[in-house]
Amino acid sequence: MIRxxxxxxxxxxxxxxxILGLSGAALSxxxxxERLSAPQSEAGLTVATLAERILVAYPGVEQIRRSPSGxxxxxxxxxxxxxAAVIDPATGEGVASADPNQTLRxxxxxxRSLFLGDGGRIAMAAxxxxxxxxxLSGAALxxxxxxxxxxxxxxxxxxxxxRLHVEIARVAVIGLVLSSTTALWxxxxxxxxxxxxxxxxxxxxxxxxxxxxxLDQMAILRQTPVAELRELSFPYPGDATDVFALKTDRGxxxxxxxxxxxxxxxxxxxxxxxxxxxxxxxxxxxxxxLGLVLGLMALGVPAMGATGVLVWLAGRRRRPRIRGNQPAGxxxxxxxxxSEGGSTWGFAATLHAxxxxxxxxxxxxxxxxxxxxRYTRAERIILLTATYGDGAAPASAKGFLDRxxxxxxxxxxxxxxxxxxxxxxxAYCAFAKAVAATAQAKGWPELLPLDTINRQSPQDFxxxxxxxxxxxxxxxxxxxxxxxxxxxxxxxVSRRDYGAEVQAPTAILRFALPQVSxxxxxxxxxxxxxxxxxxxGILPEGSAVSRLYSLASARRDGFIEIVVKKHPGGLASSxxxxxxxxxTVTAFLRRNPGFHPGRGRAPLILIGxxxxxxxxxxxxxxxxxxxxxxxxxxMRHPDSDFFYNEEITAWQEEGRLTGLVTAVSRGARPRYVQxxxxxxxxxxxxxxxxxxxxxxxGGRDMAAGVTDALAEILAPAGLTPAVLKTEGRYVEDVY
Amino acid sequence: xxxxxxxxxxxxxxxxxxxxxxRPVTLTTTLNAYGGDGAYLAFYVTDASDAxxxxxxxxxxxxxxxxxxxxxxxxxxxxxxxxxxxxGASVGxxxxxxxxxxxxxxxxxxxxxxxxxxAVEDMxxxxxxVAVPLTTDGAGTPVRGRRYIxxxxxxx
Numbered sequence: 001m002i003r004x005x006x007x008x009x010x011x012x013x014x015x016x017x018x019i020l021g022l023s024g025a026a027l028s029x030x031x032x033x034e035r036l037s038a039p040q041s042e043a044g045l046t047v048a049t050l051a052e053r054i055l056v057a058y059p060g061v062e063q064i065r066r067s068p069s070g071x072x073x074x075x076x077x078x079x080x081x082x083x084a085a086v087i088d089p090a091t092g093e094g095v096a097s098a099d100p101n102q103t104l105r106x107x108x109x110x111x112r113s114l115f116l117g118d119g120g121r122i123a124m125a126a127x128x129x130x131x132x133x134x135x136l137s138g139a140a141l142x143x144x145x146x147x148x149x150x151x152x153x154x155x156x157x158x159x160x161x162x163r164l165h166v167e168i169a170r171v172a173v174i175g176l177v178l179s180s181t182t183a184l185w186x187x188x189x190x191x192x193x194x195x196x197x198x199x200x201x202x203x204x205x206x207x208x209x210x211x212x213x214x215l216d217q218m219a220i221l222r223q224t225p226v227a228e229l230r231e232l233s234f235p236y237p238g239d240a241t242d243v244f245a246l247k248t249d250r251g252x253x254x255x256x257x258x259x260x261x262x263x264x265x266x267x268x269x270x271x272x273x274x275x276x277x278x279x280x281x282x283x284x285x286x287x288x289x290l291g292l293v294l295g296l297m298a299l300g301v302p303a304m305g306a307t308g309v310l311v312w313l314a315g316r317r318r319r320p321r322i323r324g325n326q327p328a329g330x331x332x333x334x335x336x337x338x339s340e341g342g343s344t345w346g347f348a349a350t351l352h353a354x355x356x357x358x359x360x361x362x363x364x365x366x367x368x369x370x371x372x373x374r375y376t377r378a379e380r381i382i383l384l385t386a387t388y389g390d391g392a393a394p395a396s397a398k399g400f401l402d403r404x405x406x407x408x409x410x411x412x413x414x415x416x417x418x419x420x421x422x423x424x425x426x427a428y429c430a431f432a433k434a435v436a437a438t439a440q441a442k443g444w445p446e447l448l449p450l451d452t453i454n455r456q457s458p459q460d461f462x463x464x465x466x467x468x469x470x471x472x473x474x475x476x477x478x479x480x481x482x483x484x485x486x487x488x489x490x491x492x493v494s495r496r497d498y499g500a501e502v503q504a505p506t507a508i509l510r511f512a513l514p515q516v517s518x519x520x521x522x523x524x525x526x527x528x529x530x531x532x533x534x535x536x537g538i539l540p541e542g543s544a545v546s547r548l549y550s551l552a553s554a555r556r557d558g559f560i561e562i563v564v565k566k567h568p569g570g571l572a573s574s575x576x577x578x579x580x581x582x583x584t585v586t587a588f589l590r591r592n593p594g595f596h597p598g599r600g601r602a603p604l605i606l607i608g609x610x611x612x613x614x615x616x617x618x619x620x621x622x623x624x625x626x627x628x629x630x631x632x633x634x635m636r637h638p639d640s641d642f643f644y645n646e647e648i649t650a651w652q653e654e655g656r657l658t659g660l661v662t663a664v665s666r667g668a669r670p671r672y673v674q675x676x677x678x679x680x681x682x683x684x685x686x687x688x689x690x691x692x693x694x695x696x697x698g699g700r701d702m703a704a705g706v707t708d709a710l711a712e713i714l715a716p717a718g719l720t721p722a723v724l725k726t727e728g729r730y731v732e733d734v735y
Numbered sequence: 736x737x738x739x740x741x742x743x744x745x746x747x748x749x750x751x752x753x754x755x756x757x758r759p760v761t762l763t764t765t766l767n768a769y770g771g772d773g774a775y776l777a778f779y780v781t782d783a784s785d786a787x788x789x790x791x792x793x794x795x796x797x798x799x800x801x802x803x804x805x806x807x808x809x810x811x812x813x814x815x816x817x818x819x820x821x822x823g824a825s826v827g828x829x830x831x832x833x834x835x836x837x838x839x840x841x842x843x844x845x846x847x848x849x850x851x852x853x854a855v856e857d858m859x860x861x862x863x864x865v866a867v868p869l870t871t872d873g874a875g876t877p878v879r880g881r882r883y884i885x886x887x888x889x890x891x
Contacts, residue, residue, distance in 0.1 A: 063859060075859040082882045084859060100771050100857050109772070117824075118796070190797060197799050203809045233805075236863070 002144070003395050006137040007312060009130045014305050016127030017134070021301025023111040024179065028295025030104050031069055032288040037096075038071035041089035041226045047246075048221035051232055053092025055215060058083070060237075066229045068286030073098045089226060121187060128183035131301070135176045138169050144392060155728030161310035163593075168300040168307075175297030182282035189275050196275040200252050201266035209240050210258025218260035224248055314342075320349040322364050324356055328374045331363035334413075338367040338385030338397030338431065343456055344420050348384050350480040354465065358474045367397035370404070372411035380447050381413050382468075383435060386420040391430030401438060410444030416471075418464055419452040422594075423700070423734045428452070447471055454734075458545040479545055487539060487588045488514040488527055490560060492579045499641035502666060504565055506611060506641060507577050508552070511560040511585075526589055530555050532618025533595040533733065536562065539586040540572040547572035548590065550697060550733055552614035554622050563614035563643060595695065595733045601627055603658075603692040605684060607706050609634030609673045610641070612698025615733060617644045619695070623656040630659040630687065632680075634673030634702065636666045673702060674709035681713045689717055694724065697733040757837040760874075760891050762792070764851065765831040767885040771855040773825030774883050775800055776832070777807035777818075780869070783846030787811060791849070792834050793818035795825040803854035805862035828883075844870050853883045 041050065050072070054061055058076040064087075065073045072087040074094070085094025113120030145166070146154040152170060156163045188194050215221060221232075228248045235242030235257045243263060244255035253265035268276075284291015328334065333355055337348045348364050355362045367385060375381070388394040393401065404410065417439065419432025429452045436450040448471055453460040462478050469476030490511040499506040513527065520528040531554040537546035553561040566577040579585065597604055597619045606616040606629060613633055620629055631648075635641045642662070651657040663676035677684055688694065696706050710721050710730075724730035766774055775795030780788045787810035795801075798815045802808050811817045826832045851865040864880040865887045867873060877886040 077881070082859070102770065105772065105857075189799070192797065192799055197802075200802065200808075200813075202812070 002137050002140050006134060006141055009133045009137075010305070010308050011312065013127055013130030013134075014309070016123065017131050018302045018305050019114070020111065020124065020127050020131065020183075021298040021305075023107050024298040025295040027104070027107050027111055028284055028291045028298070030101070031284040031286075031291045034067070034069040034071055035288045038067075038069050038086065039088040039090070039095060040070045041072070045089060045226045046222050047224045047226055047229050047232060048216045048218055050089050050092070050226050050229075051221060052214075052216040053089070054087060055092075057092040057094070062234050064229070064232045066226065066231075068280065069288065070227075072226070118191075121190065125184060125187040128180040128187070131176055132180040132184070135173050135180065139173050142166055142170055142173075144388065151726055154726060160593075161307045161314065165304055165307040165311055168304050172297040172300035172304070175294045176301070178281060179294055179298060182278045185275070185278045186282055194271065194275065196269070196271035201254070201264040204243060204254050204256075204263035207241055207243060207263065208256050208258035208261075210256075211235075211240050213256070213258055213260040218244075218255060220246065220253065220255060220260075220262045320346055322349050322352055325352070326361045326363045328363045328365065328371065328378075329376050331361045331375075332377060332379045333360050333362045334375050334378045334381045335362055335364045336367040336370060336381065336383050336385075336397075336400075337364065338383065338394045338400065338435075340386055340388045340394035340396075344384050344386045344394075347420070347453070347456075347461060347480055350461075350478055351382070351384070351465070354476055354478055358476065360472075360474075367393075367400040370400050372407070372413070375411065375413060378413050380472075381411065381415050382447075383415065383417045383432075384420065385417070385432050385435065387427060387429055387431035391427040391434065393431055397431070401435065404435075404438055404442065407442075410439060410442035412445065414445045414447035415439055416446075416448035416468065417450045419450065420456065421452060421454065423454050423703075423732060428454075455548075457548075459547065462545060481546070486526060487586045489584045490514060490587050491584050492581050493559060494581055495579065498643055499565070499636070501640040502636040504610070504636060504641060505577060506563065506565040506643070508561060508563050508614075508643060509576060509579065510553075511587075513555070513558065513560060527560075528555070530560075530589055530591070531596060532622060533597070533615040534592045535590045536560065537588045537590055538572050538576060539588075540575050543571055546588070548735075550592075550595075550612075550615040552618040552621075554618060557618075557621065561614070561618070563611040565611045592733070595697075595731055597627075597695065598693070600693075603628035603630065603687050603690070605630050605632070605687060605692050605694045607632040607673055607677065607694065607696045607698075609663075609698040609702045610636075611643075612696075612702070612733075613643050615697050616695065617647070620651050620657045621647070623651075626655045628658045628692075629656070630661070630683075630692075631657060632661050632663070632673050632676050634663040634665060634676070634698070636664070638662065638664060672705060673698075674705035677706065677709045677713065684710075685713050685717055688714060688719065688724070688729075692729075694730045695733075696731070698735075700734050703732050703734045756840050758840060758891055759835055760838045760889055761833060761835045762887070762889050763831065763833050764826070764887050765885045766826055766828055766883050768829045769855065769858065769883050771828060771858045773827045773855075775804060775825050775854045776864075777801070777804040777850075777852040778834075779807055779810065779817075779850055779852075780842065781810070781848050781850060785848075788847065790817045790821065791836060791838075793822045794832055796822060800854065800856075803860045804852035805860055806850065807852045807862070842869050849889065851880065851884065851887060853880065855883065 051064060054064055054074050058074055060077040061074055062077060063075045072089055073084060074087050075082065075084045084098035086096040086098050087093070088095045109115050112124055114123060116123070143149045143152065146152060156166055189196055228250065230249065231247040233245040235244060242257070244257060246253050246255060251265060251267040254263045255261070256263050280286045281290065284294065335348055335352060337344055339345050352362050352364050367383060385397055386394045417432055417436045419429030421429040432450065432452065448467060451464045453464070458480050461480050465476045465478030492509060493512050494510045496508045497505070516526055516528040520526045530551060532551055534551045535548045536551060537548050539546050549562040549564060551560065552563055553559055564573055564576045567573045576585065595615065604619065604627065606619060608616045616631060620631065623629055648657065648660060652660065661676045661680055663671040663673045665672055694710070696703050707721050714720060721730055762778060764776065777793055778791040780791065782788050790811070801813055801815070847869045849867050849869050850863055853861040853864040859882065861882040864882060864884055865878060867878055867887070874889055874891045877888040879885065880887060
């Protein structure tokens with residue numbers, strides 16, 4: 001719902017808010033420029049003195065105005081010809097032209113009405129309303145994505161466009177809310193919808209009838225500092241019934257030209273004050289610095305428009321068309337999808353196609369459309385669902401749990417739940433788990449136990465498909481490729497072998513950099529830009545399903561390096577570990593921004609076991625600036641699978657690696673990496689308290705062991721791994 | 736170019752019950768190129784003692800800006816009822832406004848004065864931009880305004 005409230009106003013009003021943002025940003029410069037260029041008056045200068053000075057310089061003066069920037073303008077008649085100038089208050093002489101700035105006028109008219117009069121004003125007000133709706137719905141989305149308002153500035157993961165969109169938004173949103181609400185207020189004021197017109201005091205009916213009282217003797221003008229002046233209008237020459245009209249920050253009054261007495265005075269009304277404050281907040285006139293800040297924030301609007309469209313297009317592309325979708329009432333298999341960004345729909349489409357090919361009639365729909373009464377012929381219900389943020393329902397599963405909880409009893413149709421998520425997030429598949437738990441509590445019969453897919457892994461999905469096929473009694477091969485990436489052929493340059501003695505044959509494989517196109521170089525896509533911790537997908541011969549490996553090198557190292565352990569029966573690992581220099585593999589690059597060490601100077605605690613050392617070694621190799629890095633490395637036996645042994649010694653000497661602690665799991669006193677952590681508990685706790693970042697890479701069991709060990713180590717300091725994770729200081733790359 | 740046939744509101748003192756005692760008068764106002772946004776113009780009549788008699792036309796739709804038409808606003812107390820039904824759009828720089836209305840014969844050669852107040856956003860207000868006596872002889876003689884009006888004339 002919130003997402004729809006964000007998407008559609010965004011797309012519909014894209015052009016309007018872009019014009020508003022750009023013109024608003026340009027306009028924000030003017031008050032600051034005026035403030036800098038206007039000659040300011042000396043402290044304590046009174047209106048009486050100023051008016052006297054101007055009267056000497058321009059005897060025909062009619063009016064003196066002071067703008068919120070402090071600029072003073074005088075208007076006069078000289079032998080029937082009107083004149084005007086910006087005045088230096090020190091001398092009363094004109095120093096610059098008072099003609100309106102045509103660029104400013106053009107921009108103002110574009111900004112408020114598109115040069116289209118009242119119709120344009122209403123259109124631009126609609127644009128401002130769209131901006132307000134976008135700001136508020138966007139803020140709600142950011143809070144949901146980061147796991148609550150308290151985590152507003154939590155680090156982000158995901159594709160660049162989406163991250164940029166949120167990064168800009170969470171800074172700019174406050175300015176955009178302010179600018180759009182004040183804009184709506186000003187429009188309402190322009191169309192007389194607010195009682196902020198104010199009322200000048202009644203024009204005095206009785207005047208002295210005299211003229212010529214000296215300006216610098218008028219009490220009210222002597223009491224009013226120039227800083228409070230807005231306007232002083234002079235009486236018509238020769239009209240004894242006319243008066244001086246004075247406007248200040250406090251109100252409006254009339255002064256007798258023969259006696260200097262204040263004949264009438266009216267204060268500003270509360271509404272007028274509010275409207276003037278709002279005008280100042282919107283235009284920056286009288287608050288030039290705020291104006292510049294708001295203008296800078298407004299510049300975020302076109303950037304967010306562009307990235308927002310990219311996010312939307314990417315989401316659309318990811319959601320595939322489902323061919324031959326059966327109506328819910330006629331399908332044997334009901335396939336319901338809970339998807340936020342759209343990638344889970346891709347898996348559903350693959351499953352739908354495979355089941356349909358196996359002769360099943362299948363209905364695919366969103367989980368939010370859950371309607372068990374309509375599934376009259378269904379024999380099974382399969383839920384494929386992602387999780388949003390901290391365990392919330394993704395967009396297409398909104399209301400599912402409420403509906404299930406509200407129903408008296410669960411449908412009598414066997415259920416399988418498959419969760420999609422990323423193990424490096426604390427709430428991994430939390431929504432799928434919640435759904436499965438609720439279903440169990442309601443007594444919903446189970447077709448398959450809950451299973452999960454980590455990072456859209458095609459292997460996990462294929463494995464689950466085989467389990468489903470067994471349950472249905474049909475052979476089911478699910479070959480799902482989430483996005484078809486552009487592949488490259490990589491040539492092996494060298495290999496180093498380890499671990500044969502401990503029955504874990506492993507190779508560090510080094511490939512030459514492939515050729516990249518100019519376009520890739522410009523956009524930094526594909527192999528043109530990568531760093532340790534990113535992933536490469538290897539497409540083994542004879543399979544369309546790729547296998548991901550963590551990179552142990554960055555682009556500037558000049559090679560592509562991975563650490564591969566041979567799994568018995570593993571297609572990709574067998575082919576890779578059999579590779580000889582000169583031979584090639586097919587591969588593509590996938591960025592993994594969630595597992596980068598970042599640019600900061602905070603110390604790093606790197607924890608890895610086995611092949612998990614790969615990206616960690618890459619971080620150390622790239623640490624030319626001598627950032628403090630502590631490496632915990634678990635291996636089977638130092639003589640057999642101590643990967644990067646020689647380099648590590650050199651890296652320590654070069655200052656790239658601060659400390660190394662190893663744990664050996666075979667031998668007289670077996671120790672795992674989590675035991676090594678506990679052995680250094682004091683140092684680890686100190687480092688983390690002082691802002692260190694923890695990065696873990698390796699098998700699932702090891703990662704769980706490390707989390708437990710850290711929980712123990714951090715408990716005295718009142719910290720938990722979960723807290724570190726939400727702060728982005730504890731990241732995992734687990735397989 | 737704008738040509739309007741205005742019917743004066745029944746509340747104004749200038750309304751004439753019998754058509755025989757009135758004649759159509761065309762007010763032609765041409766603005767100079769003052770380089771600003773559209774001007775608000777108030778057309779009104781005062782009698783021989785300078786007392787406000789009634790309004791003829793208001794060019795400019797937003798009543799919140801009427802206070803910038805100083806003399807008109809002072810004379811009427813900013814009462815928008817004075818221009819109900821006789822209000823049009825503001826007039827752009829360099830443009831011409833032409834209004835035709837039925838004016839009572841009694842207004843001519845009897846000491847009445849036609850005034851125009853002008854105001855432009857972010858520029859100097861110009862109350863009493865034009866003040867011309869309503870006389871049969873003066874009809875068709877263009878006069879210059881103080882700031883914004885290049886020429887103003889009434890024709891019968």
